[in-house]
Amino acid sequence: MFLRKTLPMMLCFCCGVFAMFGFFAAEGTKLNIYYENFAKWLMIIATFAMLLGIGNLLRVNTLKILKNHPDKIYCAMLLAGALITAGFGILQGIDKGVCMYIFNYILTPLQKTMFSLLAFFVASAAFRAFRAKSFESTVLLITAFIVMLGRVPIGTSIWPGFASISEWILSTVNMAGSRAITLGAAVGATAAALKIILGIETKYLGGE
Amino acid sequence: MEIIFKFLKNIDRRIIFLIIAIAVIVTLKAPMYLPLSVSKNANGFLGLLDAVQEGDPVIVSFDYAASGEPELKPMAQAILYRLFERKARVFMMAFWDQGPGLADNTLNGKGQDEGIIKKFERNNPGRKLEYGKDYINLGYKVGASNVIIAMNKSVMDIFSKDNTGKPIEEFPIMKGVEKLKDFKRVFALTGGNNGLLDIWLPFARQQYQVPVCGGCTSVSAPQFYQYMQSKQLDGLLDGFKTAAELLKAIEYTDPATGKKGDLLSKDIHRIADVQSVVHIIIIIFILIANATYFYEKKYGRANNQ
Amino acid sequence: MSEIIGINIAAILTLGIYSFLYEDNFAYKIAEYLFVGTSAGYAMARQYHSIIVPNVWTPISTGTDYYVIIPTVLGLLMLTMLVPSLSVLSRIPISIVVGFGAGMGAMAVVQTDIIPQISATMLPLWSNISWTVALNNFIIIGGVICSLIYFFFSTEHKGLVFGTGSQIGIMFLMVTFGAQFGTTIMGRVQLLINRCDFLLNDWVSLLFK
Numbered sequence: 102m103f104l105r106k107t108l109p110m111m112l113c114f115c116c117g118v119f120a121m122f123g124f125f126a127a128e129g130t131k132l133n134i135y136y137e138n139f140a141k142w143l144m145i146i147a148t149f150a151m152l153l154g155i156g157n158l159l160r161v162n163t164l165k166i167l168k169n170h171p172d173k174i175y176c177a178m179l180l181a182g183a184l185i186t187a188g189f190g191i192l193q194g195i196d197k198g199v200c201m202y203i204f205n206y207i208l209t210p211l212q213k214t215m216f217s218l219l220a221f222f223v224a225s226a227a228f229r230a231f232r233a234k235s236f237e238s239t240v241l242l243i244t245a246f247i248v249m250l251g252r253v254p255i256g257t258s259i260w261p262g263f264a265s266i267s268e269w270i271l272s273t274v275n276m277a278g279s280r281a282i283t284l285g286a287a288v289g290a291t292a293a294a295l296k297i298i299l300g301i302e303t304k305y306l307g308g309e
Numbered sequence: 310m311e312i313i314f315k316f317l318k319n320i321d322r323r324i325i326f327l328i329i330a331i332a333v334i335v336t337l338k339a340p341m342y343l344p345l346s347v348s349k350n351a352n353g354f355l356g357l358l359d360a361v362q363e364g365d366p367v368i369v370s371f372d373y374a375a376s377g378e379p380e381l382k383p384m385a386q387a388i389l390y391r392l393f394e395r396k397a398r399v400f401m402m403a404f405w406d407q408g409p410g411l412a413d414n415t416l417n418g419k420g421q422d423e424g425i426i427k428k429f430e431r432n433n434p435g436r437k438l439e440y441g442k443d444y445i446n447l448g449y450k451v452g453a454s455n456v457i458i459a460m461n462k463s464v465m466d467i468f469s470k471d472n473t474g475k476p477i478e479e480f481p482i483m484k485g486v487e488k489l490k491d492f493k494r495v496f497a498l499t500g501g502n503n504g505l506l507d508i509w510l511p512f513a514r515q516q517y518q519v520p521v522c523g524g525c526t527s528v529s530a531p532q533f534y535q536y537m538q539s540k541q542l543d544g545l546l547d548g549f550k551t552a553a554e555l556l557k558a559i560e561y562t563d564p565a566t567g568k569k570g571d572l573l574s575k576d577i578h579r580i581a582d583v584q585s586v587v588h589i590i591i592i593i594f595i596l597i598a599n600a601t602y603f604y605e606k607k608y609g610r611a612n613n614q
Numbered sequence: 615m616s617e618i619i620g621i622n623i624a625a626i627l628t629l630g631i632y633s634f635l636y637e638d639n640f641a642y643k644i645a646e647y648l649f650v651g652t653s654a655g656y657a658m659a660r661q662y663h664s665i666i667v668p669n670v671w672t673p674i675s676t677g678t679d680y681y682v683i684i685p686t687v688l689g690l691l692m693l694t695m696l697v698p699s700l701s702v703l704s705r706i707p708i709s710i711v712v713g714f715g716a717g718m719g720a721m722a723v724v725q726t727d728i729i730p731q732i733s734a735t736m737l738p739l740w741s742n743i744s745w746t747v748a749l750n751n752f753i754i755i756g757g758v759i760c761s762l763i764y765f766f767f768s769t770e771h772k773g774l775v776f777g778t779g780s781q782i783g784i785m786f787l788m789v790t791f792g793a794q795f796g797t798t799i800m801g802r803v804q805l806l807i808n809r810c811d812f813l814l815n816d817w818v819s820l821l822f823k
Contacts, residue, residue, distance in 0.1 A: 104702055104703075104705070105702055105705065108705075108706065108709075109705040109706060109708070109709035110709065112706060112709045112710050112713060113709040113710070113712055113713035113716075114713065115713070116709075116710050116713035116714040116717065117713040117714065117716050117717035118717065119714070119717065120713070120714045120715075120716075120717025120718040120721070121717040121718075121720065121721055123718075124516070124717070124718060124721040124722070125721070128461075134462070136458065137458055137459055137461065137462035138459075138462070138681075139714070140452075140454075140455035140456075140458035140459045141455065141459040141462070141466065141467065141669075142681075142682070142684065142685035142688075143452055143455040143685070143710075143711060143714055143715075144450060144451060144452030144455045144456055144459065144467070144665070144669070145452075145665065145669055145670055145682060145685040145686060145689055146685050146688050146689045146692065146707050146710070146711055147451045147452040147453075147455065147711065148451050148452070148661050148665040148666065148670075148689065149688075149689030149690065149692045149693060149707075150689075150692055150711065151451055151657060151661055152658065152661060152693065153692055153693055153695060153696070155654045155657060155658050156693065156696055157695075157696060158650070158654055159654070160696060172643075175643050175644065175646075175647040176647070178644055178647045178648050178651065179647040179648070179650055179651035179654075180651060181651065182647075182648045182649075182650075182651025182652040182654075182655060183651040183652065183654045183655035183658070184655065185655065186651070186652045186654075186655025186656050186658075186659065187654075187655035187656075187658040187659050188655075189659075190655065190656065190658070190659025190660070190662070190663075191658075191659050191662050191663075194474075194663070195409075195410070195656070195659050195660055195663055196409070196410060196413060196472065196473070200656070200659055201410070202616065202620060203652055203655075203656070204407075204410050204656060205414075205419060205620065206620030206621070206623050206624045207623065207624070207627065207648065207652050208375065208407075208649070208652045208653060208656055209375040209378075209407075210375075210624035210627055210628055210809075210812070211627055211628075211631065211645060211648065211649035211652070212374060212375040212376050212649065212653070213375050213376055213378070213379070213805055213808060213809055214627070214628045214631040214632065214645075214805075214809050215376075215631060215646075215649060216376040216802075216805050217802070217805035217806040217808070217809045218631065218632075218634065218635070219802045219805075220329065220587075220802040220803045220805065220806035221325075221326045221329055221330075221635055221806070223591075223798065223799060223802050224325055224326075224329050224587075224590075224591055224594060225322040225325045225326065227591050227594055227595050227598075227799075228320075228322075228325055228594040228595065228597070228598045229322070229598065231595050231598060231599070232598065232599055232602045233599050233602075234602075237784055237785070237788045238788070240785060240788045240789060240792065241788045241789070241791055241792040241795070242595065242599075242792065243792070244788070244789045244792025244793055244796070245595075245792040245793070245795045245796040246592055246595075246796075247796075248792065248793045248795075248796030248797060249588045249591070249592060249796040249799060249800075250588065250592070252527075252548070252550045252588075252796070252797065252800055253550070253581070253584050253585040253588050253800075254343035254344065254345050254581050254582065254584075254585050255343055255582075255585035255586070255588070255589060256585070256588075257344075257346065258343055258344065264346075264348070267796075268348070268349075268350075270789060270793055271530075271531060271534055271547075271793055271797075272534050272537075272538070273750050273753055273754060273757075274753065274757060274786060274789045274790070274793075275531050275534065275789060275790045275793040275794075276534040276535050276538055276754065276757075277753065277754045277756075277757025277758045277761060277786055277790075278757060278761050278786040278787045278789060278790030278791075279531055279532050279534065279535050279790055280535040280731055280735065280754075280757075280758050280761075281757070281758050281761030281762045281764075281765065281783070281786070281787075282761070282787075282790070283532070283535060283727050283731060284727065284728065284731055284732070284758075284762065285762065285765050286727075287723045287724070287727035287728050287731075288728065290719065290720070290723050290727075291720045291723055291724060291728070293716075294716035294717070294719050294720035294723075295716075295720060297712060297713070297716040298713060298716050298717060298720075305708065305709075305712045306705050306708070306709070307705075323635065323636060326635045329806075330810070333806060333807055333810045334810055334814065337807070337810055337811055337814055337815075338814070376805060378808075379804045379805055379807070379808040380801060380804050406656065406657045406660040406661075406664075407656070409660075409664075420617065420621075420816065421815075421816065448663075448664050449660055449664045450664060450665065451661065451664075451665060454715075454718055454719075454722065458718075467669070468668075469668045469669070469672065470667075470668040470672075472664075474663070474667075474668075510726050511722035511723070511725060511726040512722065514726075515722070515725045515726050515730070516722075516725070526801045527797040527798065527799075527800040527801035527804070528797065528798050528801035528802070530797050531790065531793050531794050531797055535731060535734070538734055538754075539730045539731055539733070539734030540734070541726065541730055547797075548797065548800055548801065549800060549801075549804050550800070576811070579811075580804070580807050580808075580811070583803075583807045584800060584803060584804070584807070587799075587803045587806075587807075588799060588800070588803075591799060
């Protein structure tokens with residue numbers, strides 16, 4: 102119980118309070134020096150957190166292959182890609198050799214293409230779902246049209262006013278709405294952070 | 310009429326995909342090169358670049374992955390070119406693991422792209438950019454805000470080696486640069502979370518008062534306007550449109566012919582045209598869909614009665 | 615030669631992903647899993663060269679900073695999450711990271727998103743400004759307040775203040791979402807244009823050479 106819950110919650114509280122006070126500590130003070138050193142240590146711990154995520158991915162896919170899962174060919178592809186890239190990257194270096202080749206001709210094109218699929222789905226969704234069913238949705242659509250036309254050369258060729266109205270919408274009306282959302286989210290984030298530090302929220306520990 | 314609207318209502322989405330693909334391909338092959346004007350935002354950002362003095366150490370942060378490259382690489386090209394013209398000391402770094410590789414691609418080019426260094430040296434025959442003196446690639450660090458805090462203690466402590474693995478204290482560019490506050494400005498190019506909004510603004514700008522300006526993708530642009538209005542961000546390149554405008558605003562004189570030109574390449578201009586066509590097509594799709602909806606609402610109800 | 619092979623590999627993988635637009639198939643799945651695998655491998659190699667070697671191995675091996683052993687041990691404890699019998703030890707570094715991050719994050723959010731944003735909303739409405747600036751300022755102040763009223767669910771949205779205020783707030787939010795949709799289109803289409811440009815200009819021209 103002590104190792105499972107009490108110690109982690111105590112550490113969370115101490116580190117949280119330390120971070121809050123350290124944030125405002127003047128430069129050159131002992132608290133500030135410890136704060137900056139601790140931040141450097143956390144960078145190293147964060148690296149292992151990234152490696153944990155990658156390790157878990159490899160573990161899950163390896164288990165799928167060993168258990169003869171129907172997708173085992175794809176899992177083998179994933180493992181092969183990961184191990185070859187990591188292997189050559191660690192041994193030869195990232196910005197040269199095989200790893201650089203994989204980055205330029207496999208990873209980058211795949212990532213760009215994956216995200217470019219969204220363009221098709223956005224167009225399809227716009228056709229199927231964007232209906233002016235109410236006054237509010239009509240306002241949304243008209244705003245979308247003006248902003249879309251204001252941000253491309255053809256819009257300003259049709260009427261130069263699209264660019265200035267679009268700019269005004271983004272910098273005034275949109276800005277007001279975004280600010281309200283940001284303020285709400287910020288207050289919520291602060292409350293959530295305080296709940297974590299005070300031990301009210303313990304989901305980050307992963308359950309009993 | 311009813312048959313047409315019924316067909317449009319039940320249209321296979323693959324036809325929509327095909328129309329979009331055809332529009333992109335046709336416009337890429339037959340661009341119109343519509344006129345592009347330079348906006349106030351782009352001019353404002355150029356003003357910030359021109360305020361950088363000779364020898365000023367500045368950070369250019371490549372906080373994006375390959376998915377953000379089409380929009381952010383033109384920004385990076387414009388920013389780096391102008392900073393090299395201003396003879397600033399450029400420190401490149403990244404909080405995303407693909408950042409250093411993409412920074413190298415921007416500098417040195419890949420495939421048909423010649424890279425910004427070659428372009429700059431061709432337009433400025435008297436100047437040769439030197440790694441470690443004019444620019445340096447510090448590489449990638451994980452830990453975001455922790456890195457910024459630790460950088461304010463000692464940059465060399467965090468970035469003990471550059472992206473190629475050499476100790477950074479050997480490079481002359483590091484002279485006079487010990488902590489984060491020694492940098493005159495940060496140009497942060499961000500592809501999403503973990504960049505301008507979450508790291509540079511709260512820590513570099515708010516906590517350590519280092520001026521920050523940045524570039525973002527069109528997707529996240531609307532949320533940055535509030536930081537511009539509150540003057541937390543000095544300047545913003547909000548997507549491909551402003552990037553193209555900034556490239557157009559940066560002019561040079563060709564040393565061989567004496568002709569004036571700008572950084573806006575035909576490729577970028579072509580892409581702006583394709584954007585125009587696809588936007589018009591999507592607007593037409595939405596209008597057709599709404600016409601179908603209103604037709605069905607009006608005549609569908611009458612038929613049911 | 616290697617560039618020619620690379621362009622062909624990139625083009626085949628690109629077309630494999632786009633085959634998903636017709637229907638889900640073997641080629642798409644291979645490309646998808648390959649993307650995840652190479653991403654993970656690249657991230658691993660990057661962590662090794664950018665952090666493990668310069669910030670962990672070098673200080674310990676050269677004796678310049680033995681204190682980095684502490685975060686290294688904590689980091690290794692985090693990896694025990696992969697072993698169910700030892701996973702309880704991973705809670706120690708996780709709680710340290712989460713606690714420090716929450717403390718720092720809370721302060722950063724207050725300093726970036728709350729105080730400056732509220733102070734930037736306090737704009738002049740009449741003294742020494744033109745009517746256009748005054749109107750813009752009025753819209754901004756009104757928009758922020760009304761949008762915040764809409765998000766206040768502790769009371770019913772009725773009457774002049776909460777009823778009308780929230781109605782106006784909804785309008786501002788609709789404009790915000792409309793603007794976001796408008797800009798999202800450009801961002802997504804940009805990637806598509808980049809890929810089509812690659813296929814048409816780099817790959818097809820290579821095939822015809």
